[in-house]
Amino acid sequence: MSTKRNGKSGRRPGNQDTRGEILTAARHAFAAKGFAGASIRGIAADAGVDAALVHHYFDTKEQLFLTTVELPVPIGDVVESLTAHGVEGLGERIITTVLSIWDSELQPSLVAAVRTSLADPTKSRSLSEFLSLEVIGTILGSVDLPAEEASLRTGLVASQLAGVIIGRYVLRLPALAEQSSDSLAAAIAPTLQRYLSGEI
Amino acid sequence: MSTKRNGKSGRRPGNQDTRGEILTAARHAFAAKGFAGASIRGIAADAGVDAALVHHYFDTKEQLFLTTVELPVPIGDVVESLTAHGVEGLGERIITTVLSIWDSELQPSLVAAVRTSLADPTKSRSLSEFLSLEVIGTILGSVDLPAEEASLRTGLVASQLAGVIIGRYVLRLPALAEQSSDSLAAAIAPTLQRYLSGEI
Numbered sequence: 001m002s003t004k005r006n007g008k009s010g011r012r013p014g015n016q017d018t019r020g021e022i023l024t025a026a027r028h029a030f031a032a033k034g035f036a037g038a039s040i041r042g043i044a045a046d047a048g049v050d051a052a053l054v055h056h057y058f059d060t061k062e063q064l065f066l067t068t069v070e071l072p073v074p075i076g077d078v079v080e081s082l083t084a085h086g087v088e089g090l091g092e093r094i095i096t097t098v099l100s101i102w103d104s105e106l107q108p109s110l111v112a113a114v115r116t117s118l119a120d121p122t123k124s125r126s127l128s129e130f131l132s133l134e135v136i137g138t139i140l141g142s143v144d145l146p147a148e149e150a151s152l153r154t155g156l157v158a159s160q161l162a163g164v165i166i167g168r169y170v171l172r173l174p175a176l177a178e179q180s181s182d183s184l185a186a187a188i189a190p191t192l193q194r195y196l197s198g199e200i
Numbered sequence: 201m202s203t204k205r206n207g208k209s210g211r212r213p214g215n216q217d218t219r220g221e222i223l224t225a226a227r228h229a230f231a232a233k234g235f236a237g238a239s240i241r242g243i244a245a246d247a248g249v250d251a252a253l254v255h256h257y258f259d260t261k262e263q264l265f266l267t268t269v270e271l272p273v274p275i276g277d278v279v280e281s282l283t284a285h286g287v288e289g290l291g292e293r294i295i296t297t298v299l300s301i302w303d304s305e306l307q308p309s310l311v312a313a314v315r316t317s318l319a320d321p322t323k324s325r326s327l328s329e330f331l332s333l334e335v336i337g338t339i340l341g342s343v344d345l346p347a348e349e350a351s352l353r354t355g356l357v358a359s360q361l362a363g364v365i366i367g368r369y370v371l372r373l374p375a376l377a378e379q380s381s382d383s384l385a386a387a388i389a390p391t392l393q394r395y396l397s398g399e400i
Contacts, residue, residue: 118370119319128371155367155375156387162371163363167355170318171328171362175355187356187400191391200387 019057021047027068035065035129062134069113069127073101079135083142090142091193092185098161099181102169111169131158143196156195164188219257221247227268235265235329262334269313269327273301279335283342290342291393292385298361299381302369311369331358339396356395364388 025046029038040061044051058064062076078101082093102110117127139154164184168176176184194200225246229238240261244251258264262276278301282293302310317327339354364384368376376384394400 115319118366119315128373131371131373151375152379152383152387155373155379156384158373159363159367159376159388160360160391161363162367163359163361166318166366167359167362171331173328173331173355173358175351176359179352179355183352184356187352187395188359191360191394194391195387 018047018049018053022049022054022057022064023068026064030065030068030126035061035126040064062130065126065130069117073106073110075135076138079138083139087143087197089193090196091191092189094157094161094192095164095185095188098165099185102165103181107169114166114170139196153195153197153200156200157192160188160191160195218247218249218253222249222254222257222264223268226264230265230268230326235261235326240264262330265326265330269317273306273310275335276338279338283339287342287397289393290396291391292389294357294361294392295364295385295388296381298365299385302365303381307369314366314370353395353397353400356400357392360388360391360395 022043025043026038029043029046032038038061040054041051043064044054047054054064058067060076066073066075078097082090082097085093135158139157143150143153145153164176167173168179168184222243225243226238229243229246232238238261240254241251243264244254247254254264258267260276266273266275278297282290282297285293335358339357345353364376367373368379368384
């Protein structure tokens with residue numbers, strides 16, 4: 001079906017189908033090898049294109065991964081802007097940002113992405129690795145702490161965020177889904193702040 | 201295939217197949233009507249048996265539901281024993297109990313049950329209703345508060361618990377999966393206690 005190409009010159013640049021072939025190769029690679037194990041070079045080879053063309057379409061491996069899981073949010077950018085202002089008030093900024101993204105028109109596609117990722121062990125392995133390496137790693141880098149303590153703190157932050165997202169938007173527990181985002185943010189911000197910089 | 205029976209006398213008492221037929225009818229009923237909407241009477245009628253026989257095999261609707269979602273933990277009993285000693289120290293008792301159940305040999309079947317429930321909207325609807333009515337309802341009953349505030353507090357507790365379970369056991373985020381249960385419990389207990397009885 002697919003013809004092997006030696007795409008050194010990346011000779012099919014603007015083709016929609018090429019982008020699709022890269023995505024298909026990427027999905028297989030992430031499922032088989034996880035986020036860390038899959039490489040742009042290997043994905044390019046499987047798709048029969050230049051690695052440069054993969055970068056042309058998807059910029060980074062993170063962005064390529066996010067496209068395969070169909071999360072319609074530039075997670076890297078969001079995390080970067082959150083952590084740019086230091087640890088003070090970070091807990092409140094995180095929960096406010098997360099709730100505003102999830103309460104937006106993106107909600108249905110985010111819910112679908114979470115359902116799919118949790119249901120499929122190979123997808124949740126990649127998602128887990130991605131969250132650990134990119135999201136938690138960046139937050140961890142903004143908190144000046146020994147690696148072991150920072151890992152515990154960011155794991156705790158992740159646990160509270162994952163729980164409010166799944167309870168409020170995926171399971172739609174009335175006790176969470178029926179709250180205003182303001183009262184949830186007010187209650188959860190001190191938890192996140194303690195996990196980031198308080199006594200644990 | 202299945203013969204309609206007027207099972208007024210419950211005349212197939214010890215039959216393994218009868219139990220299976222009740223379970224099949226119950227799965228369909230919970231998926232179609234949710235936990236609150238499905239009735240023992242209706243499930244019995246669909247299975248062609250007496251309602252008394254359903255109670256004989258599964259005791260309560262809660263127990264029947266828990267069997268259909270294959271959660272191998274008597275959630276009702278656990279919640280009851282947790283809340284029997286009042287609100288003081290309740291946060292610590294909850295997180296310690298939850299982690300010890302999830303760190304036990306039950307873990308694989310619990311993970312499978314959570315994956316299935318989250319992936320299938322009809323199952324997560326039933327699970328969500330069950331958690332709201334039975335688990336959160338019981339905790340809510342043990343905290344002496346106006347209904348609206350109690351709902352927010354128990355929703356917050358549920359969010360932290362769901363997050364640590366999914367992050368540690370389903371997604372297996374290294375930042376959560378690699379922690380000792382003692383350090384997680386020590387960090388999370390004050391969060392739960394504040395959600396139950398502190399300032400929010």
